[in-house]
Amino acid sequence: MDDFWSWFWLMVWWFFFIAYLIILFQILGDLFRDKALSGWWKAVWVVALILVPYLSALIYLIARGRGMAERHAEEDRARKQIMDDYVRATAGSGxxxxxxxxxxxxxxxxxxxxxxxxxxxxxxxxx
Structure with a gap:
């Protein structure tokens, strides 16, 4: 029975670790996608994510979460527009x-x- 609980808690910790990695990569992608943020602020966020990872990720999501979603949606719209233009150009008159x-x-x-x-x-x- 002790093996089961050890395995269970190991899986719980792995889940939270992988969830953190996903959030970390989303934050890093957003940092370098944001053209309004200066290079120094980007460096400060990266250092904070390395030194105090969980706290700085939580603060980033609270402070910049809405802008993060807007930048992601804007990038999706731009990609869709590029794809639509490409399809129209290659499809011809039809x-x-x-x-x-x-x-x-x-x-x-x-x-x-x-x-x-x-x-x-x-x-x-x-x-």
Missing amino acids: KSAAGEIADAKALYDAGAIDAAEFTTLKAKALA
């Missing part, structure tokens, strides 16, 4: 071959392009 041929035919009928250009556009759409 028209089918028939739609592209119809557009080319409309240009040909309007006299904007000649027969050779129409044939080239038609071959490109079918490729």
Whole structure:
């Protein structure tokens, strides 16, 4: 029975240690993501996290937690915008071959392009 409780408390301590490491990496990522915070303040926070880890992590979360969430959300929005722009650029117009041929035919009928250009556009759409 003593082995069970030793194992149980070991697992509890491991849980809290891994939770602390996750919080620590989140804090460090936020520190270096924050452009408004000067390098000296970043250094002070890093030293505090090394010397008094649990207390300084708790103080950081209380003092800068809201800004931390806002910076994270802003970075997510920026990444989403970059991805959306990339998808729009690579997806093209999204028209089918028939739609592209119809557009080319409309240009040909309007006299904007000649027969050779129409044939080239038609071959490109079918490729």
